[in-house]
Amino acid sequence: MEFEDVVSTRRSVHEYSDEPIDRDTLDAVFEAATLAPSGYNLQPWEFLALRAPEKKQALREVAFDQEHVTAADTAVVVLGNTDPTAHAEPVFDDWLAKGYIPNEEVRDALLENVDGIGAQPVDERRIWTTRSTSLAAMTLMYAAWDHGIASCPMEGFDPEALVETFDVPDGYEPVMLVTLGYPAEDAADVENERKARRPVDEVVHYDEFEPVAETPLDEPAE
């Protein structure tokens, strides 16, 4: 699919067909997700991909009984590591080996910067990990749709119950759920009118932030 088509035809889908996603395709979609950018390339994301019916049912129970969790082939818990230092050494060694940084002093300075982020209060680090991990979640959804696999991002879940149910170790933020599955007939039909978006000239501010009067969604600005 052309990138523009991937973006313009993606929809959050609740109804899925029974067609299974084969594992190689799923792996390719996850691989694409890992190409997302991240702060210092620290890649704090991890994906708990639930495919077994009883696992998806357990997730649904901590996701306010949202039916698409079990209807989808795979329900993904997108996790963000709140420890920025977790993968810092190999990441900066890679930068050094590939010439992105000139020497070991710079590498050590970068490691110190990351230690500084790691010393921040946990609420700051939760924001830190959510930034990069959300980009991976979006990349996952676009990569999936490029393979004809529909998705739905979800914040409707109880994070504490989720962590307990799936024994997620301390230090991981459940950032989002993403359902993945081939859409049921008509569920992702581009003929379905897209949910309205706020107009571009209301949300984009060139050079300075000047609030713009809100335009009703059904009357887009000229």
Ligand SMILES: Cc1cc2nc3c(=O)[nH]c(=O)nc-3n(C[C@H](O)[C@H](O)[C@H](O)COP(=O)(O)O)c2cc1C
């Ligand atoms: C952060 C976030 C949380 C969301 N949470 C839920 C959710 O819990 N359940 C759900 O069915 N959809 C959820 N959605 C999907 C939105 O309702 C959907 O993206 C929005 O209505 C726009 O529709 P579209 O994605 O089809 O363009 C969420 C989307 C985002 C980005």
